[in-house]
Amino acid sequence: MGIFDLFKKKQKKSNIDIFDNFSVNITSPNLTKHTTQIKQMITAEVRIKKAIADKHGLYPHEILVLDYAESYYTNSNSFQSFWWNKYGVSSVQGILSSLTIRGFLQEGDMQAVLEKQTTAVLKDVLSSFGCSVTGKKAELVLRALSEVSMDELNKLFPIRTYKLTELGEIALSENAYVPYIHRHRIEDLSIWSLNRLVYSEPHMPYTDKIWGYLIERSKKHLFENNYGHYRNCRYTMSQFLKEEGKVKGALNMLAEVVFLDVNGATNDFNMGHLEMYAKHFFPYKNSLATTAPGIINEIVDYQNILGYSDDELKAELLEYMNSFSFPLRLFTAHECVLIIFMERDKDTKGLTKLYAEAKNAFVKKHPAIKV
Numbered sequence: 001m002g003i004f005d006l007f008k009k010k011q012k013k014s015n016i017d018i019f020d021n022f023s024v025n026i027t028s029p030n031l032t033k034h035t036t037q038i039k040q041m042i043t044a045e046v047r048i049k050k051a052i053a054d055k056h057g058l059y060p061h062e063i064l065v066l067d068y069a070e071s072y073y074t075n076s077n078s079f080q081s082f083w084w085n086k087y088g089v090s091s092v093q094g095i096l097s098s099l100t101i102r103g104f105l106q107e108g109d110m111q112a113v114l115e116k117q118t119t120a121v122l123k124d125v126l127s128s129f130g131c132s133v134t135g136k137k138a139e140l141v142l143r144a145l146s147e148v149s150m151d152e153l154n155k156l157f158p159i160r161t162y163k164l165t166e167l168g169e170i171a172l173s174e175n176a177y178v179p180y181i182h183r184h185r186i187e188d189l190s191i192w193s194l195n196r197l198v199y200s201e202p203h204m205p206y207t208d209k210i211w212g213y214l215i216e217r218s219k220k221h222l223f224e225n226n227y228g229h230y231r232n233c234r235y236t237m238s239q240f241l242k243e244e245g246k247v248k249g250a251l252n253m254l255a256e257v258v259f260l261d262v263n264g265a266t267n268d269f270n271m272g273h274l275e276m277y278a279k280h281f282f283p284y285k286n287s288l289a290t291t292a293p294g295i296i297n298e299i300v301d302y303q304n305i306l307g308y309s310d311d312e313l314k315a316e317l318l319e320y321m322n323s324f325s326f327p328l329r330l331f332t333a334h335e336c337v338l339i340i341f342m343e344r345d346k347d348t349k350g351l352t353k354l355y356a357e358a359k360n361a362f363v364k365k366h367p368a369i370k371v
Contacts, residue, residue, distance in 0.1 A: 043088040047192050052199040056171045058104075060191040061087050063178040065095045066171060069105050069162040070112070072096060076159060087191065096162060104171060108163035110153050114141045116161055125156060177206035186210060186236055187217050211240065227265035227326065231257055238298075251302045254295060255320040261291040262339055263330050271327055278371045281330060281362070284348075284355035289330055296343045310341070330358050 048059045058066075064087070072079075072092075083089040099105045114122065115137075122140040123133040131147045133140070144153065164172065172179075181194045189197075189210070197209050214237050221230035238253035264277055280288040303313045314337050321333035331339065335354060342350045359371060 041084065041088050043090060045088075047088060051192055051195050054171065054175055056104075056167070057102075058171055058175070060175075060178050060195045061089050062095055062099065063172065063175040064182055064191060065089075065092060066099060066104060066164065066168055067179040067182075069096060069099070069168075070108070070164065071116075071161070073159045073161055074107055099168070100162070103165055104168035105162045106165050108161040110150065110157070111141060111145060112161050112163055113157045113159070114144055114153075117157075177209075180206070181210075186240070187214065187233060189213065207240075207244070211237075214240065225269045226267040227260060227269050228267040231260040231265050234260075235295075247302050247305050251299065251306070251316070252320050254299055254302070255317050256324055257295060258291045258299075258340060259321050259324045259333070259336050260326060261295070262289050262336055263326050264289045264328050265326065269327060274328070274366065275369045277328075278362070278366070278369050282355055282359040282371055284352045287355060291339070291343065293343070296340060299340060300344055314341070330362060 044059075044061045047061075051059050053059050054063070074096075075093075077093060079092045083092050089095065096105065100107075117125075119137045119140065122137065122144060125144055125148065126133050126140060129148050129152070131143055135143070177194055177198055178191050181189055181191055194206065194210070197213060198206050200209075214233060218230055218233045218237070221227070221233055234253050235257050238250045238257065241247075241250040241253060264281060266277065280286075284290075299313075299317075308316065317337045317340065318333055321336050324333070331354075335358070338354060339351065341347075342354070363369075363371060
């Protein structure tokens with residue numbers, strides 16, 4: 001885990017996100033059947049003034065509605081709260097209707113309705129008409145369509161779902177960045193800010209735009225001595241590389257994350273505050289200068305994917321870590337690698353000894369600081 005943010009200052013908003021985080025007082029519509037809330041939120045109607053429509057005239061929130069459309073019925077929907085809370089969309093149903101009129105959506109057929117049902121429901125329907133209930137869900141759907149009359153199915157399932165038209169499928173494919181960033185937390189990027197980034201010069205795949213953005217953000221965090229944010233950004237970059245199938249790059253980034261974790265990375269780092277930081281370094285049992293088990297597990301996963309032996313992994317990690325720097329060094333690169341393997345093997349005794357040795361080295365280097 002990252003050590004702590006004892007001296008964390010109020011973060012400045014990046015230029016790309018000032019508009020995204022601006023809010024006004026407005027009454028939230030009843031998006032769900034449960035409650036009506038008062039929420040400070042800028043509406044989608046205002047956001048699109050600084051957004052760029054695609055060649056079909058669609059804005060980011062409309063693309064996202066397309067992505068979710070086939071999970072909604074043509075009426076009687078209860079929409080998720082994120083439409084308002086994250087994107088300021090007050091009427092998802094209105095957008096669905098608009099997309100239908102414009103040719104991006106159409107009413108789905110009975111097969112689409114049946115595919116939304118659970119296996120148990122499909123078996124009940126088939127059983128009630130004396131049909132076989134064996135097989136996987138796809139088989140049950142086809143059996144219901146072929147062995148139960150359409151009149152009977154219409155009585156049982158009168159409400160239709162939406163279905164993408166060919167134009168809708170094209171638009172969604174061309175704007176894949178919208179559902180991607182909706183489902184991934186990447187720094188301060190949102191469907192709105194990434195929209196402006198995607199359409200800015202130079203034009204390139206949205207994944208390249210995101211990678212460039214992450215590089216600039218990591219530089220910014222380093223410049224501001226916000227090593228905690230830098231660490232988190234590098235972890236995000238690791239996950240991004242993992243999705244791209246670039247395992248060695250992802251491993252490199254994770255090595256840096258571990259290096260920062262065990263060497264006490266924090267935001268607004270200042271060596272003048274070292275005495276306060278040091279209270280949280282030792283002993284191992286109570287230390288915040290450790291890394292999370294999930295990070296260790298990911299490194300082990302990458303080792304297996306790459307087919308590395310322990311010696312090969314140690315050599316690779318050591319090469320990576322020798323290139324890293326940080327104002328404070330509690331552990332050498334070699335010791336950081338040992339920590340990874342000790343954490344993997346749950347070698348508490350070895351870790352306790354290693355942290356005790358690091359404490360002695362720290363005291364010798366900083367005799368005036370009590371730990």
